[in-house]
Amino acid sequence: MCTVCGCGEATVVHEHHAHDHHHHHYHGESLDYGGGLAGVHVPGLSQERIVKIERDILSKNDAYAAANRRAFARQGIFALNFVSSPGSGKTSLLVRTIKDLAGRVAISVIEGDQQTSNDAERIRATGAPALQINTGKGCHLDAHMVGHALETLKPAANSALFIENVGNLVCPAAFDLGEAHKVVVLSVTEGEDKPLKYPDMFAASDVMLLNKSDLLPHIDFDVAACMWNALRVNPKLEIFTVSARSGEGLPEFYAWIEASAARRIGAAA
Amino acid sequence: MHEMALTESIVEIACEEAKKQSATRVTRVRLAVGQLSHAEPEALTFCFAAVAAGTLAEGAELSIERTPGAGWCLDCGKTVPLDERFGACPECGQYHVQMTAGDELKIRELEIV
Numbered sequence: 001m002c003t004v005c006g007c008g009e010a011t012v013v014h015e016h017h018a019h020d021h022h023h024h025h026y027h028g029e030s031l032d033y034g035g036g037l038a039g040v041h042v043p044g045l046s047q048e049r050i051v052k053i054e055r056d057i058l059s060k061n062d063a064y065a066a067a068n069r070r071a072f073a074r075q076g077i078f079a080l081n082f083v084s085s086p087g088s089g090k091t092s093l094l095v096r097t098i099k100d101l102a103g104r105v106a107i108s109v110i111e112g113d114q115q116t117s118n119d120a121e122r123i124r125a126t127g128a129p130a131l132q133i134n135t136g137k138g139c140h141l142d143a144h145m146v147g148h149a150l151e152t153l154k155p156a157a158n159s160a161l162f163i164e165n166v167g168n169l170v171c172p173a174a175f176d177l178g179e180a181h182k183v184v185v186l187s188v189t190e191g192e193d194k195p196l197k198y199p200d201m202f203a204a205s206d207v208m209l210l211n212k213s214d215l216l217p218h219i220d221f222d223v224a225a226c227m228w229n230a231l232r233v234n235p236k237l238e239i240f241t242v243s244a245r246s247g248e249g250l251p252e253f254y255a256w257i258e259a260s261a262a263r264r265i266g267a268a269a
Numbered sequence: 270m271h272e273m274a275l276t277e278s279i280v281e282i283a284c285e286e287a288k289k290q291s292a293t294r295v296t297r298v299r300l301a302v303g304q305l306s307h308a309e310p311e312a313l314t315f316c317f318a319a320v321a322a323g324t325l326a327e328g329a330e331l332s333i334e335r336t337p338g339a340g341w342c343l344d345c346g347k348t349v350p351l352d353e354r355f356g357a358c359p360e361c362g363q364y365h366v367q368m369t370a371g372d373e374l375k376i377r378e379l380e381i382v
Contacts, residue, residue: 048296048382053286057300057308057374060278139271171271174307199355200307232364233355 030117030132031148061175064143068178071150076158076268078261081177083201084185085194086167089211091119092244093185094162098126100247101254105261106159110149112141112166119164129153140171143178158265160257173200180264181206188212188219192226199233207238209253214243272312275374276320279313283379284325292381295326299378305338305354305371329380338371 056062072079082090091111098107109130111119120132131153133145146163155161163179165172173182184205186194189212195202202208208230210223223241230237238256242249279298287295298317302310310333317331338351342358343365349358351366358366 048380049290050378050380051286051290052378053282053376054378055282055376057275057278057282057376060281138274140274142274170307171274174271175274196355203355 030120030134031145031152032134033136033138033145058174058176061143064147065176065178068143068147068150072161072178072180072264073268075155076265077155077161078159078257078264079161079163079177079179080257081163081165081172081179081182082185083165083169083172083182083205084167084187085169085190088167088185088187088190089244090164090167090185091122093209093211093242094164095122095126096244096247096250097162097254097257098123098128100250101257102127104254105258106156108153108155108159108161110141110146110153110161110163112145112164114138114166129155135166139166139168140175141165141177142175146177158268160261169194169198169201173204180260183207183209185209185211186226186230188215188221188223188226192222193229195226195230195233202230202233202237205234205237207240207256210239210241211244213241213248214246272308273316273320275308276313276316279317279376280320280324280326282376283329286379287325287381290381292325294382295321295329295379296382297330297332297380298326298376299332299334299380301334301336301373301375301377303336303338303371303373305351305368306374308374310335334377336371336373338368340366340368340370342366 082094084090094109101107107128109123109128111123111130111132112135113119113132114135114137117132120130123130131149133141133149135141141163163177182205184201186208188210210226216223227239230239240249240253242253279300283295283298302308302313313333314331321327321329339348340351342349342361344361344363345358348369349360349366351368351371354368357364
């Protein structure tokens with residue numbers, strides 16, 4: 001049973017033998033939220049009356065997010081929440097970034113997917129610690145899941161934590177995880193009007209990585225139009241055009257990570 | 270799609286509040302859902318009955334008030350109505366509009382027994 005919230009929703013899955021445990025203690029490398037119906041459980045306890053409560057529907061999630069953010073601040077952890085549609089190259093970008101920043105920034109990773117621990121395995125192959133969260137039918141990570149993932153992953157103080165959200169350009173926009181910034185990844189094979197079609201995600205993000213730039217010579221993709229569309233939705237968006245394959249544009253993104261992480265560490269010291 | 274998670278949160282907050290008030294049942298939940306918010310009222314209603322089953326809110330009615338969207342147009346220097354998130358100013362046609370209303374996702378009040 002969870003010590004933070006008293007929940008019993010996640011099933012812990014061992015990498016090779018799956019067992020059902022109705023508690024959150026860490027025995028493997030995945031947290032599975034798809035094992036059962038989401039538990040809403042309140043036993044019953046009279047006159048009809050109206051109670052004004054005026055509470056944000058997302059206030060539960062936001063409270064968990066605030067707790068995560070406090071934990072990050074205390075330990076000087078620079079957390080990024082990577083969001084995108086499936087197939088934009090998030091995992092490849094993370095793998096490359098971890099390799100290229102080895103010895104410069106310590107990085108651990110939380111992977112969110114509906115099923116499989118393929119992505120966490122790809123990350124672990126780089127030597128970086130990674131924890132897979134399986135959301136089951138869930139279309140996004142929430143701050144509660146990330147809080148539990150932190151208990152087990154235990155990212156080092158003064159490090160960077162990359163959270164790879166479920167590939168979905170809609171829902172993860174609404175759920176704060178406690179990160180310093182959302183980083184939206186858009187690939188050049190997706191069409192330059194995505195920021196207008198899915199504006200919430202681009203509005204919620206501080207950084208956009210325009211990935212797969214090595215493909216630009218082979219396709220009709222108007223980089224300027226894409227940037228204009230993204231900036232129309234979010235004038236403050238910082239944009240890096242990158243290729244996880246060729247490495248082009250990544251040094252600028254790395255410089256941004258290092259400077260931002262140093263600021264966090266400085267603030268926690 | 271994330272309306273399921275939002276609905277779980279609505280039911281959880283409503284039941285928590287009802288328990289605090291020593292109520293035995295929630296009969297109505299009133300929401301304010303902004304016209305520019307990311308939640309779809311039909312989807313919330315659809316999910317609500319399923320999520321509320323077996324809780325204090327089982328069988329409760331969900332009333333959803335749509336609050337209109339508005340924004341501050343930097344070019345016109347005034348508040349203008351907005352019917353699309355990140356949409357253009359209806360008066361000058363420019364996109365320099367900061368949303369000021371219509372984004373809310375709130376539980377306003379509960380009727381409890």
